[in-house]
Structures are given as structure tokens and as C-alpha cells.
Amino acid sequence: MVSRFKDRKLKQRWIATLVLLLPALIQVFPLFYLLCVSWKEGAEVIQYPPKLFPKAIQWFNYHEALASAPLLRFLLNSAIVASFITFCQLFTSVLAAYALSRLEFKGQKWVMALIVGTMMIPGEVTIIPNYFTLASWNWLNTYPALIVPFSASGFGIFFLYQFFKTIPKELEEAAYLEGCSRLRFLFKFAVPLSLPAITAFGIYAFVGAWNQYLWPLITTQTTQMQTAQIGIGMFRSQNESMSWGVIMAATAMLISPTVLLFIATQRQFVKGMTMSGIKG
Amino acid sequence: MNRKSSALAWGLLFPTLAVLALFVLYPAAQSFWLSFQDVEPFSKRSFFVGFENYQVLFNSPDYWQTVRVTLFFLLYTVIPSLVISLTVAVLLDANPFFQNMFRTLFLLPVAISSSMAAMLWIFIYNPTAGFLNYALDVLGIHGPNWLADPDWALVAVAVATVWKEIGFNIIFFLAGLTSIPLELKEAAELDGANSWQVFRYVTLPLLSPTLFFVSVVSVINSLQSFGQIHILTTGGPMGETTTLVYNLYRDAFVKFRTGLASSEAVILFGLILLATMVQFRMAKKRVHYG
Numbered sequence: 001m002v003s004r005f006k007d008r009k010l011k012q013r014w015i016a017t018l019v020l021l022l023p024a025l026i027q028v029f030p031l032f033y034l035l036c037v038s039w040k041e042g043a044e045v046i047q048y049p050p051k052l053f054p055k056a057i058q059w060f061n062y063h064e065a066l067a068s069a070p071l072l073r074f075l076l077n078s079a080i081v082a083s084f085i086t087f088c089q090l091f092t093s094v095l096a097a098y099a100l101s102r103l104e105f106k107g108q109k110w111v112m113a114l115i116v117g118t119m120m121i122p123g124e125v126t127i128i129p130n131y132f133t134l135a136s137w138n139w140l141n142t143y144p145a146l147i148v149p150f151s152a153s154g155f156g157i158f159f160l161y162q163f164f165k166t167i168p169k170e171l172e173e174a175a176y177l178e179g180c181s182r183l184r185f186l187f188k189f190a191v192p193l194s195l196p197a198i199t200a201f202g203i204y205a206f207v208g209a210w211n212q213y214l215w216p217l218i219t220t221q222t223t224q225m226q227t228a229q230i231g232i233g234m235f236r237s238q239n240e241s242m243s244w245g246v247i248m249a250a251t252a253m254l255i256s257p258t259v260l261l262f263i264a265t266q267r268q269f270v271k272g273m274t275m276s277g278i279k280g
Numbered sequence: 281m282n283r284k285s286s287a288l289a290w291g292l293l294f295p296t297l298a299v300l301a302l303f304v305l306y307p308a309a310q311s312f313w314l315s316f317q318d319v320e321p322f323s324k325r326s327f328f329v330g331f332e333n334y335q336v337l338f339n340s341p342d343y344w345q346t347v348r349v350t351l352f353f354l355l356y357t358v359i360p361s362l363v364i365s366l367t368v369a370v371l372l373d374a375n376p377f378f379q380n381m382f383r384t385l386f387l388l389p390v391a392i393s394s395s396m397a398a399m400l401w402i403f404i405y406n407p408t409a410g411f412l413n414y415a416l417d418v419l420g421i422h423g424p425n426w427l428a429d430p431d432w433a434l435v436a437v438a439v440a441t442v443w444k445e446i447g448f449n450i451i452f453f454l455a456g457l458t459s460i461p462l463e464l465k466e467a468a469e470l471d472g473a474n475s476w477q478v479f480r481y482v483t484l485p486l487l488s489p490t491l492f493f494v495s496v497v498s499v500i501n502s503l504q505s506f507g508q509i510h511i512l513t514t515g516g517p518m519g520e521t522t523t524l525v526y527n528l529y530r531d532a533f534v535k536f537r538t539g540l541a542s543s544e545a546v547i548l549f550g551l552i553l554l555a556t557m558v559q560f561r562m563a564k565k566r567v568h569y570g
Contacts, residue, residue, distance in 0.1 A: 014377075015374075016374035017376040020371050020372070026443075028385050030397075031400065033411060037403055048408065048409070050411060095295065095296070100293075103285050103288060104289075105286035108289075115296070122500075122552055123504075124504065124528055124549075125311050125545045126304055127532070129307035132324075133307070148299070152295065152300050152303075182288060207391075211393035213394065213395055214507075229393050232511075233511050244403050244409070262391030270454075270455075273390070274452060
């Protein structure tokens with residue numbers, strides 16, 4: 001009985017492995033193809049019948065891509081914007097979540113309801129008035145335009161609120177008896193105790209900010225201010241005559257930082273995503 | 281002490297409330313207000329026109345086409361991505377060989393934005409030099425010009441979208457699957473249930489909260505798709521990939537029809553709310569919380 005059970009487990013493992021092969025190949029193919037095309041020279045890209053593999057791994061497309069658009073600037077812009085948004089969201093959310101979960105004041109329930117309510121409003125509803133607001137401040141095409149509107153997050157507050165709530169009241173009271181102030185308690189105890197949750201939300205916020213498309217599309221006007229997501233679209237439409245090899249090389253360079261970061265931090269990344277998803 | 285605590289609380293809340301009031305609540309209210317206005321593109325002068333913007337939309341065949349395109353896009357993206365990601369997650373959970381390698385491969389698109397995903401697919405779809413039509417040629421099928429063919433463009437955009445989305449879904453399905461106690465499945469197996477029966481009567485009911493969460497998020501994401509459409513088709517050919525959000529973008533920021541675009545935003549808001557509510561309603565009957 002037991003050995004039959006084991007046989008069945010082994011059979012299951014084999015079936016699972018074999019069935020996964022095809023979808024895994026499909027899933028990895030676009031990335032693999034991207035690299036292959038980026039290593040081909042102009043004539044090789046458009047020859048028919050096409051060959052999957054390039055003649056040799058060559059980097060001239062990468063040099064040409066770097067020479068024809070400020071790709072590193074795009075990445076720098078994305079990094080600046082995503083880091084600031086993440087930092088601001090963490091900062092404002094920690095403070096607000098602490099006030100809502102550990103302090104007592106009049107109107108607390110209303111404020112909480114209001115903040116949770118903002119989670120229901122999709123970005124498309126606010127985008128037109130926000131554009132006019134920033135235009136009237138002469139903020140278009142600046143970093144603050146890309147950062148400030150996203151410097152608070154209803155979701156972040158709601159998420160951290162639930163973790164701050166689990167900190168035992170006794171710990172807080174003991175700290176106050178020792179003469180610890182409320183703010184000190186927040187940064188000395190509440191934040192370190194909730195670090196996994198704060199990291200999880202930080203990852204979530206960073207990914208969301210890095211991947212933004214519509215807002216940077218309408219608020220950036222010069223190449224120097226474009227983020228990676230916007231830059232790649234412009235790169236393609238402005239270089240229609242350029243070899244696909246160069247365009248794919250540009251894509252490969254703009255995609256690689258996040259892909260490598262993901263591979264390096266996969267475990268924390270996955271944990272962060274599931275934590276923010278399940279609690280939210 | 282209490283008054284001090286209250287002052288501190290408002291102080292801590294101030295940055296959040298200021299940002300949310302200025303960039304979420306005020307513009308949301310402003311969008312409602314603008315949806316009843318006709319705004320002149322350059323002078324920005326506006327006139328109250330009542331429901332005229334909504335009437336224009338509901339009487340416009342073009343707008344109904346964007347509604348149809350959006351619904352088909354929802355159908356082409358949400359169902360395939362749920363089915364594929366659930367299947368892959370179950371297989372990954374069945375302890376295959378090279379489990380870690382497989383998992384990295386399937387989750388990788390999470391690190392790729394929708395516009396970058398579109399860039400990965402755009403050359404695959406190229407009618408003459410792309411790999412897809414070459415592969416079809418080898419099989420004796422003459423492939424269409426995917427992104428320029430009104431019958432195929434939406435499907436092509438949907439495939440790239442599903443490719444990108446399933447990594448995200450798999451993360452949640454895997455988390456849900458690993459939280460199901462192994463003893464439950466083993467008990468069912470010892471009672472003589474086959475793999476399908478174990479999946480259908482043990483795994484699936486216990487996974488239903490995750491399934492519910494993932495489908496709500498998928499529907500919302502699909503309704504808000506933008507980057508991949510902008511890169512792959514810019515809404516064409518013949519409007520066959522112009523979704524509600526893409527149309528809103530064009531009316532607001534290409535044609536500068538602020539009032540009309542605002543009423544589109546209000547309708548989109550209503551639709552997202554409605555879709556979420558319908559799913560919550562359905563979940564009440566079907567989802568089992570352990």
C-alpha cells in the first residue's frame with residue numbers, strides 16, 4: 001500500500017514535469033527571442049526564412065541603441081521616481097497607520113473610512129484634473145509631477161494598520177511607563193516589529209511605481225524626463241527605419257535591471273507580493 | 281494627555297490627508313463636475329451642459345464599439361490567464377523536477393511592465409520577419425498581419441497581456457495551494473480519490489478565496505490595460521483595440537475634449553465598481569472560507 005502510494009507520487013512528479021515543459025518554453029520564448037534578435041545584424045533580422053539563432057553574439061546593436069537615445073537616463077529617471085514614491089508612501093503610510101491604529105482621537109472612524117474609500121477610486125478618474133492642477137503650477141515635465149501625486153497610499157495605510165493593530169497593548173504601556181514617548185515607541189518598537197510588512201509594502205509600491213505608464217506618458221514632454229517605460233515606446237516610434245536588432249537591444253537594456261533584481265530577490269519579492277495581496 | 285494624543289494623531293495624519301485630498305478626492309469630485317461641462321480646449325472656459333456628454337457617448341456607435349472591445353478584451357484575458365495560471369500553479373505544487381527553475385521562469389514576467397512585455401511581442405508578431413508567422417508557415421498555415429488585422433489585433437494584444445499577467449496570478453495560487461494541509465489531500469487519496477477528484481473536491485474549494493481574490497484583481501487590471509495597447513496598436517486597426525481607457529486617453533489628451541473624457545472616466549469608475557460588486561455577490565455563494 002505504502003509503496004503503491006510512493007509509486008503514484010513519483011508518477012505524478014514525472015507527469016507534472018513533462019506537462020510543464022511546453023508552457024515553460026512558451027513563457028521563456030519572448031525573452032530568449034529578444035536576446036537572439038538583439039544580437040543580429042540588419043540583414044540577418046529580416047532574412048527569410050528567419051534563423052532563430054544569430055550568427056554570433058555581437059554587441060553593435062547595443063552600442064547603436066546607446067548612441068541614439070539616453071537609455072541610461074531613462075533608467076535613472078525610473079529609479080529616481082520609483083525610489084522617491086516608495087519612500088514617500090512608506091513614510092506617510094507608517095505615520096498615518098500608527099495614528100489610526102494606536103492613538104485615540106475624535107473622528108478616527110471617519111478618517112479610516114475616507115482613506116479606505118480612496119482605494120476604490122481608479123487612477124483614470126483623477127488623471128484629467130490632476131493634469132490641469134500640475135499644469136497650472138508649472139510642474140509638468142518635472143520629477144515632482146511624477147512623484148508628489150503618488151506620495152500617499154490608502155492601500156499602504158490599510159495594510160500597515162492591520163500589522164500595527166497586532167502589537168500587544170502591554171508592550172506599549174510598559175514602554176510609556178519607562179518614559180518612552182509615543183513617537184519614540186513608533187520608531188523604536190512598532191516599525192521594527194512590523195518590518196516584514198513594511199518591506200512587503202515597499203516592494204509592492206516600488207513595482208507599481210516602476211511600471212507606471214499613463215501618467216508619465218502625459219506629464220513628461222522631453223526625452224530627458226522620460227522613464228524607461230515611456231522611453232522605449234518613443235525610441236521605437238522615432239526610429240521606424242532603424243533595424244529591429246537595435247530596438248530589441250534597447251528593450252533588453254531597459255528590461256534587464258528589474259529582471260535581474262527579480263531573480264536576485266525572488267523569495268522576498270514573492271513573499272512581499274503575497275503578503276500585500278492576502279492582507280489587502 | 282488625551283488632547284496631546286489627539287494633536288499628535290492629526291499631525292501624523294496630515295501629510296497623508298493633504299496628498300489624498302489634493303490628488304485623489306478633489307480630482308475625483310472635479311471629474312464628476314467636469315462630466316457635466318463643456319470645456320473649450322484652449323481658453324479652458326466651461327459651460328454647464330447637464331447630461332449632454334453622457335448623451336453624446338450613449339448615442340455614439342464608436343463609443344459602443346469601445347464598450348464591445350473592452351468586454352471582449354476582458355473575456356480574452358481574464359479567463360485564459362486564470363485557467364493557465366491555476367493549471368501551472370497546481371503542477372508546480374505537485375513537486376516536479378527542476379521545481380525552482382520552473383518557478384523562476386513562470387514568475388519572471390512579474391518583473392516586466394506591460395509596455396516592456398509589448399516590446400517583447402511586437403517583433404514576434406511581425407508579419408514577414410517575425411517568428412510566429414514563420415512557425416505557422418512551417419506548419420503550412422499562412423499567418424495574418426497580426427497587429428494590423430482587425431480580426432486578430434485584439435487577440436494578439438490579449439496574448440501578450442496574458443503572458444505578462446500569469447506570473448502575478450501564479451504567485452497567489454501557489455501561496456494558496458501551499459496553505460492547504462497535505463493531510464487533507466492524502467486522506468482523500470487513501471479513500472481512493474483520483475488526482476482529478478482530489479483537485480475538484482478538496483483543492484478547489486479550499487482555494488476558492490484565492491481564486492476569488494485573483495479574479496477580482498484580474499478583472500480590474502484588464503479593464504485598466506493601457507501600456508501594451510499604446511505600444512502594440514495605438515488603438516487600431518479601425519478601433520478594434522480601442523478600449524474604454526484608451527478612448528479616454530485619446531479624448532482627454534489627444535483631442536482635448538475634457539468634458540467628454542471626464543464623463544468617460546465616471547462611466548469607467550462605475551463599471552469597475554459594478555464588476556467588483558458582481559464578483560463579491562457571486563463569491564458569497566461560492567467561496568468557502570476555511
